[in-house]
Amino acid sequence: MDDDYYSIDAILAENQKIQCTFKKEIPNMGHLTGGNERDIKPTMKAQIPVWLARTLFFSGYADLTMPPAYAERVRHALDAEATSVKLSNLVGQGGLWYGFGRLIMNELDDDSPDTQELSKLLATTFKARLPAVVDQAQHFASINTAGSSGGGADAGIAFREGLDGTERELFNLAQESAKRTKLWYESSDRGRR
Amino acid sequence: MALPQSLMVSVMPSELELIACEQLVEIIPLVAMEKTAFISGAYGPLRPPARCKVPIWIATNLKLKKKCHIVPPSWLNIEYLQDRLSRETTYPEFSAMPFRFAEIAKVLLDVASDDFQNADKIRSLLKDIREARQAKSREGLTKLDHSELSLPNLSSMEINEIRPHFVKGMESLVKLVKDPEGRHMES
Numbered sequence: 001m002d003d004d005y006y007s008i009d010a011i012l013a014e015n016q017k018i019q020c021t022f023k024k025e026i027p028n029m030g031h032l033t034g035g036n037e038r039d040i041k042p043t044m045k046a047q048i049p050v051w052l053a054r055t056l057f058f059s060g061y062a063d064l065t066m067p068p069a070y071a072e073r074v075r076h077a078l079d080a081e082a083t084s085v086k087l088s089n090l091v092g093q094g095g096l097w098y099g100f101g102r103l104i105m106n107e108l109d110d111d112s113p114d115t116q117e118l119s120k121l122l123a124t125t126f127k128a129r130l131p132a133v134v135d136q137a138q139h140f141a142s143i144n145t146a147g148s149s150g151g152g153a154d155a156g157i158a159f160r161e162g163l164d165g166t167e168r169e170l171f172n173l174a175q176e177s178a179k180r181t182k183l184w185y186e187s188s189d190r191g192r193r
Numbered sequence: 194m195a196l197p198q199s200l201m202v203s204v205m206p207s208e209l210e211l212i213a214c215e216q217l218v219e220i221i222p223l224v225a226m227e228k229t230a231f232i233s234g235a236y237g238p239l240r241p242p243a244r245c246k247v248p249i250w251i252a253t254n255l256k257l258k259k260k261c262h263i264v265p266p267s268w269l270n271i272e273y274l275q276d277r278l279s280r281e282t283t284y285p286e287f288s289a290m291p292f293r294f295a296e297i298a299k300v301l302l303d304v305a306s307d308d309f310q311n312a313d314k315i316r317s318l319l320k321d322i323r324e325a326r327q328a329k330s331r332e333g334l335t336k337l338d339h340s341e342l343s344l345p346n347l348s349s350m351e352i353n354e355i356r357p358h359f360v361k362g363m364e365s366l367v368k369l370v371k372d373p374e375g376r377h378m379e380s
Contacts, residue, residue, distance in 0.1 A: 098365065098369060101369075102368055102369060105371060115371060116371070119369060119370055119371035122369040123339070123366060123369045123370045126362075126365060126366060126369055127335075127337060127366070130334060130335075130337060130362055131331065131334050131335050134331070134334055134358055135331070137358070166365055169361065170358050170361050170362060170365075173202065173357035173358045173361055174357065174358040176199050176357070177199075177202075177203065177353075177354055177355070177356070177357045177358065178354065180199070180205065180206055181206055181350065181353070181354040183206075184205075184206030184207060184210070184299075185206075185299065188303055
């Protein structure tokens with residue numbers, strides 16, 4: 001979820017389409033919106049990838065609509081119980097909910113209320129879900145090294161499937177680290193020296 | 194970039210163990226040895242049955258060859274650990290333990306369990322302490338914040354265990370939180 005030029009995550013998040021409303025007439029570009037019309041008319045709506053929307057937005061050709069993944073309904077669901085929302089399903093490919101949210105946040109004005117609200121939504125959601133992510137990771141680290149099967153953990157399945165890409169990465173980090181530490185605690189030096 | 198991902202984010206527990214083994218421990222040697230120079234310093238002379246301070250790596254080496262007894266450090270006994278455990282379970286903050294207690298305790302209990310009076314009891318106390326402290330570091334995770342996190346008295350092994358996901362978590366949070374003035378977004 002970084003801005004690095006070479007980051008695959010950043011590229012994927014940029015490919016995400018967002019809803020834009022055109023403000024000006026753009027002649028001969030009608031094919032971009034997928035319709036049969038020759039020109040793009042004002043108030044016309046279209047799904048545009050973020051990397052293109054950025055230019056349109058800054059040069060005043062279009063207005064940005066908040067995608068449904070960050071709209072009222074999802075907000076309420078997250079307020080109610082952050083861990084029961086499947087973030088991965090909200091934003092198609094790769095499920096980079098945070099990454100996409102951050103992109104939109106960067107497109108918007110720094111001091112607009114929308115930005116503040118979105119940032120708050122992303123940060124509080126992240127904080128609310130983080131302990132659950134790490135708990136699950138550590139739980140899995142302990143059962144995997146013990147060699148038992150992952151049965152009896154169905155409560156967490158829905159949550160794990162709904163992990164956002166960033167959370168997945170965190171999950172892996174926490175799991176690896178817990179595994180390594182556990183292995184060390186269980187190892188013995190007697191034979192080694 | 195050639196390092197595997199896991200080594201890029203933190204060091205291995207075994208590396209921490211290696212570092213901890215530089216610390217001195219008291220031994221009762223069973224063999225005599227002149228003062229000997231090592232890269233990390235000169236140790237000895239060993240004159241049984243006089244006690245002598247040597248690094249843990251020498252102590253374990255001699256111990257495995259049955260050439261010394263290891264004197265447990267002052268904090269590695271039942272009374273001390275019991276006290277720490279009760280503090281750990283009654284107070285919300287981490288109690289002060291030697292910074293590398295986990296590594297030292299494991300190495301010593303591993304090679305010299307017969308030099309301890311009640312090694313099994315010590316082991317189970319250490320395990321309880323570890324679990325109590327883990328619960329607290331999990332608590333710290335819920336308080337994670339984009340600018341700082343303070344968990345005093347955390348030991349090196351515990352820091353190493355939580356480092357990857359704490360660092361990554363904070364890194365992500367920094368990017369999600371947008372407030373130029375600092376921390377007024379706290380809810």
